[in-house]
Structure formats: C-alpha cells, structure tokens
Amino acid sequence: MKGGLIGCGFFAVNQMHGWQEIEGVEIVAICDRDRARLTEIGDKFDVDARYSDAAEMLAAEKLDFVDIATTVESHRALVELAARHGLHVICQKPLAETMEDARAMNAAVADAGRVFMVHENFRWQSGLRAAIDAVRAGKIGEPFFCRASFRSGYDVYSGQPYLATDERFIIQDLGIHVLDVTRAIMGEVSTLSASIQRVNPKIRGEDVATILLKHDSGATSVVDCSYATRQQPETFPETLLEIDGETGTLRLDAGYRLTIQTAGGEDVIDVSPRLYPWAEKPWHNIQESVATIQRHFAECLRQGRSPETSGDDNLRTLALVEGAYFSAAEARTIKPEEL
Ligand code: NAD
Ligand code: 89Y
Incomplete structure (x- = not known):
C-alpha cells in the first residue's frame, strides 16, 4: 500500500x-x-x-x-x-x-x-489497551465507576508551541484522548458537565479540566486532566485508571502497573510499552501506540473492515470535547446529542 x-x-x-x-x-x-x-x-x-x-x-x-x-x-x-x-x-x-x-x-x-480513521492512538497504548480488554472481557463485572486521570507538569509547549497560544488547550489536545479511552471502557455518554481552569498565566487556553460523565449504562466517570501539576515522579504521558466493577476493581497505576482484584485474588501485571529503537522515553508509550494504530489501519484496509476509531466513532468522542467546552462556558450539564 x-x-x-x-x-x-x-x-x-x-x-x-x-x-x-x-x-x-x-x-x-x-x-x-x-x-x-x-x-x-x-x-x-x-x-x-x-x-x-x-x-x-x-x-x-x-x-x-x-x-x-x-x-x-x-x-x-x-x-x-x-x-x-x-x-x-x-x-x-x-x-x-x-x-x-x-x-x-x-x-x-x-x-x-x-475508509476514514482518526489517529486516536491513546486507546492503543499498552496499559490502556490491557485495561480496555480486561473490562470488555468481564474481568471485573459490569463497571459502575471510572476515574481516568492525566496529571502532569511536563513541558509540552517547547515541542508544540501552538499549545500555548491556541484558544483551546487541554481538552482539545489531551483530554480528547482520555475521553476517548473512557468511552472505550465505559460506553456512550448521556450527559456531561465540566469545569476548566487556566493555572499557567503564560498560556492562552485552559490547562486544567475536570469532567463528570454519566453513561447510558447508568455508570459514572470522572475525567481529570492537568498540565499544571508539579509532582515527582512526573508521570507524563501516562493516563491512570481506577475502575470499579460489580465483581472487582481495576487500577492502572503509574509505572505501567495494572492491578485487577476480584474475589479470586489479585493479579498484578507489568503493562510497560515496548521501546522501539527509534523511540525515546518518556514518549515511548505514545510512540508504540502510533505504530499499533497504524498497523490497525493497514489491517482494516486489507480486510475491508471499519477501524475502531473510524470517523463515525470519533464523532462521538469529539462531541464530548465540544460538550465539555459548552458545559464549562455555560455552567450547565450537556447532552452530547445537543451538539
Ligand atoms: P506541527 O505544527 O509541528 O506540524 C504540522 C505541520 O503541518 C507543519 O510543518 C506545517 O507546516 C504543516 N502544514 C500545515 N498545514 C498544511 C497544509 N495545508 N499543507 C501542507 N502542510 C501543512 O504540529 P504537530 O505538533 O506535529 O501536530 C500535528 C497534529 O498531530 C496535531 O493535530 C496534533 O494534535 C497531533 N498530535 C497528536 C499526538 C498523538 O499522540 N496522537 C501527539 C502530538 C500531536
Ligand atoms: O498533542 C498531545 C497528544 O496528542 O499527546 C500528548 C501531546 O503531545 C501533548 O499533550
């Protein structure tokens, strides 16, 4: 091809x-x-x-x-x-x-x-994919709560200067991935409300966002993102997860550590990304997912099937991004179908 x-x-x-x-x-x-x-x-x-x-x-x-x-x-x-x-x-x-x-x-x-696919790669990161697969396989039963969290103080502005000058920042740039992963795990969203802040006075857009989602299933998620979090160890670019299901819990902790607890005991799995020869830490997690999603695209073309993050699918993630900005601006709860 x-x-x-x-x-x-x-x-x-x-x-x-x-x-x-x-x-x-x-x-x-x-x-x-x-x-x-x-x-x-x-x-x-x-x-x-x-x-x-x-x-x-x-x-x-x-x-x-x-x-x-x-x-x-x-x-x-x-x-x-x-x-x-x-x-x-x-x-x-x-x-x-x-x-x-x-x-x-x-x-x-x-x-x-x-075929139209959006390069929405975070759901193809090794740790996030392991979590998605585990929940989809019913390892913790029906999930009723998810916290998907990305908190960092990493300097993303030097490589991507437009992130400091665009009117919209963290939800459109990074939160979009975390919302997409949350959709992949918890299903479609019926309502959402969001609060945004700008902590770094040197940038134009918001660098902190906290979004509350109610899912069609009745479950609740909290998506929280920050590029204003000064912490050691710095966890960029890891998305951390806390998911509670009817029969167990799943935690994706910093350092690519996945823990699944059920009545049968506890499984702790190292879900570290591979380090391609061309990759460099800490970006290797994202870099691996780029190769993985592109492989998925090529396979879908060969097999004539729709990719997971097709245009149709991604419209639903984008509606959450738009909805979060509307919610924050109007201080109200939004239904994605309004958009
Ligand atoms: P960039 O500004 O560094 O690069 C964009 C390039 O596109 C520039 O060189 C520019 O000259 C060129 N360009 C713009 N319009 C063009 C046109 N009409 N014709 C030809 N060239 C054109 O941006 P970037 O940081 O590489 O980001 C690119 C995209 O990748 C963004 O949408 C960003 O959100 C996304 N991104 C995704 C991830 C991820 O993990 N999925 C990570 C970083 C960036
Ligand atoms: O642009 C962003 C993305 O998609 O992943 C991380 C990033 O490079 C900075 O937030």
Missing part, C-alpha cells in the same frame, strides 16, 4: 517511523508548506517525492491513502481533497474544530466509499 504524508512537523516523525514497522506499507510521497521540515523528513526517511502543495501531490502521485499529520485548522480541506481523489484517509486528532466540519469530513470520505 502506498501512502502520502501531509504535514512533516513535530509528531509526523513518529508516524513515519510507525509506517516503517508495517510490512507492505510505504510512504512514497510527503508534503509540507514549510521547506525546511519537508527536507528534514524527506532526508531522514529517504523519500524523494516532496511537495509543498497537497493538491499537487495528490494529482501527481498514485496513492492508496493519505496520512494527515497537520494541525486541526487544515484538516477539513485536506480530508475533502483526499476524498475527491478517492483515497483512504487517516487523520490526526483533534479531527476538527467544530462538529459541522467533522460531520462534513466523515460524509466526504464515506461518499467516496473509502
């Missing part, structure tokens, strides 16, 4: 490494408006076909799919362009800045009869 990468920035390098891990997939062309970034990725991964304009790349190259690794404001135009060329699409999170854009993008690829 031949792919074209659009966006050669901070995160794309992980995606390029990830594709190299997958047999039968090759990124044969790359695109970025920024010449220096295009050269850097092109030279590093030995890709000769380089474009500063995505429309030119898609007109000139024979591709099966595009991998969109640009920031959110460009996603809709690029996804619709790819759909017009009849290509399968994998697009980075956050899918769009509005539900209207996200729905239009999803419809464009569906109308073209192609």
Whole structure:
C-alpha cells in the first residue's frame, strides 16, 4: 500500500517511523508548506517525492491513502481533497474544530466509499489497551465507576508551541484522548458537565479540566486532566485508571502497573510499552501506540473492515470535547446529542 504524508512537523516523525514497522506499507510521497521540515523528513526517511502543495501531490502521485499529520485548522480541506481523489484517509486528532466540519469530513470520505480513521492512538497504548480488554472481557463485572486521570507538569509547549497560544488547550489536545479511552471502557455518554481552569498565566487556553460523565449504562466517570501539576515522579504521558466493577476493581497505576482484584485474588501485571529503537522515553508509550494504530489501519484496509476509531466513532468522542467546552462556558450539564 502506498501512502502520502501531509504535514512533516513535530509528531509526523513518529508516524513515519510507525509506517516503517508495517510490512507492505510505504510512504512514497510527503508534503509540507514549510521547506525546511519537508527536507528534514524527506532526508531522514529517504523519500524523494516532496511537495509543498497537497493538491499537487495528490494529482501527481498514485496513492492508496493519505496520512494527515497537520494541525486541526487544515484538516477539513485536506480530508475533502483526499476524498475527491478517492483515497483512504487517516487523520490526526483533534479531527476538527467544530462538529459541522467533522460531520462534513466523515460524509466526504464515506461518499467516496473509502475508509476514514482518526489517529486516536491513546486507546492503543499498552496499559490502556490491557485495561480496555480486561473490562470488555468481564474481568471485573459490569463497571459502575471510572476515574481516568492525566496529571502532569511536563513541558509540552517547547515541542508544540501552538499549545500555548491556541484558544483551546487541554481538552482539545489531551483530554480528547482520555475521553476517548473512557468511552472505550465505559460506553456512550448521556450527559456531561465540566469545569476548566487556566493555572499557567503564560498560556492562552485552559490547562486544567475536570469532567463528570454519566453513561447510558447508568455508570459514572470522572475525567481529570492537568498540565499544571508539579509532582515527582512526573508521570507524563501516562493516563491512570481506577475502575470499579460489580465483581472487582481495576487500577492502572503509574509505572505501567495494572492491578485487577476480584474475589479470586489479585493479579498484578507489568503493562510497560515496548521501546522501539527509534523511540525515546518518556514518549515511548505514545510512540508504540502510533505504530499499533497504524498497523490497525493497514489491517482494516486489507480486510475491508471499519477501524475502531473510524470517523463515525470519533464523532462521538469529539462531541464530548465540544460538550465539555459548552458545559464549562455555560455552567450547565450537556447532552452530547445537543451538539
Ligand atoms: P506541527 O505544527 O509541528 O506540524 C504540522 C505541520 O503541518 C507543519 O510543518 C506545517 O507546516 C504543516 N502544514 C500545515 N498545514 C498544511 C497544509 N495545508 N499543507 C501542507 N502542510 C501543512 O504540529 P504537530 O505538533 O506535529 O501536530 C500535528 C497534529 O498531530 C496535531 O493535530 C496534533 O494534535 C497531533 N498530535 C497528536 C499526538 C498523538 O499522540 N496522537 C501527539 C502530538 C500531536
Ligand atoms: O498533542 C498531545 C497528544 O496528542 O499527546 C500528548 C501531546 O503531545 C501533548 O499533550
């Protein structure tokens, strides 16, 4: 399968490494408006076909799919362009800045009869996937409570400066993953309410968010995220879980330690991510999940099935992001279907 990468920035390098891990997939062309970034990725991964304009790349190259690794404001135009060329699409999170854009993008690829997957990779992290699998397998019975927590003081702004200047920050950038993981474990959401704060005075958006979710099943979740938490040991980029089920409990603690307690006893499992040769700590957890989700995309294309984080599925995660901002702004409880 031949792919074209659009966006050669901070995160794309992980995606390029990830594709190299997958047999039968090759990124044969790359695109970025920024010449220096295009050269850097092109030279590093030995890709000769380089474009500063995505429309030119898609007109000139024979591709099966595009991998969109640009920031959110460009996603809709690029996804619709790819759909017009009849290509399968994998697009980075956050899918769009509005539900209207996200729905239009999803419809464009569906109308073209192609596969649309959002690069929503946290649910493919080793520890989170082990927790999802355990709950889905009924290891703790029906879950009635989940706390999904991401609290850190790690400097994400140096690698991704737009995180300090965008109007929206932690929910759209990071909370989106934690909300997605919570959906994967606890099911769909019927209502939510959110409180947001900006603790770091040097940034524009919110760096702390606390979100209360009521699920269709009747269960409750708390999603709490912070980039203003000064603590040792620093746990970036780990999402921690506390899940209570009718017959047991599951805890995903710092250091990739998964504990499942039931009447039958206690299981403690090391769910550490593998460290690819191209990866570096502490990012290796995220980097492994990039390779895993891209492998999932390739398998879905080969087998003609819908990916777990398809456009359709991701609309429901994005509605939680939008809902959290609405709830915080209007100080009220939101139903995702309002959005
Ligand atoms: P970045 O700004 O470093 O890189 C984006 C690149 O896209 C830039 O080089 C820019 O010139 C290029 N670009 C923008 N619009 C373009 C267009 N229309 N045509 C061609 N090139 C264009 O951003 P980043 O930090 O690499 O983030 C990219 C995306 O990845 C974001 O949506 C971000 O949220 C996401 N991300 C995901 C994860 C994850 O774990 N899933 C982690 C980090 C970032
Ligand atoms: O952009 C974010 C993401 O998706 O994962 C971590 C991150 O890089 C910073 O919050």
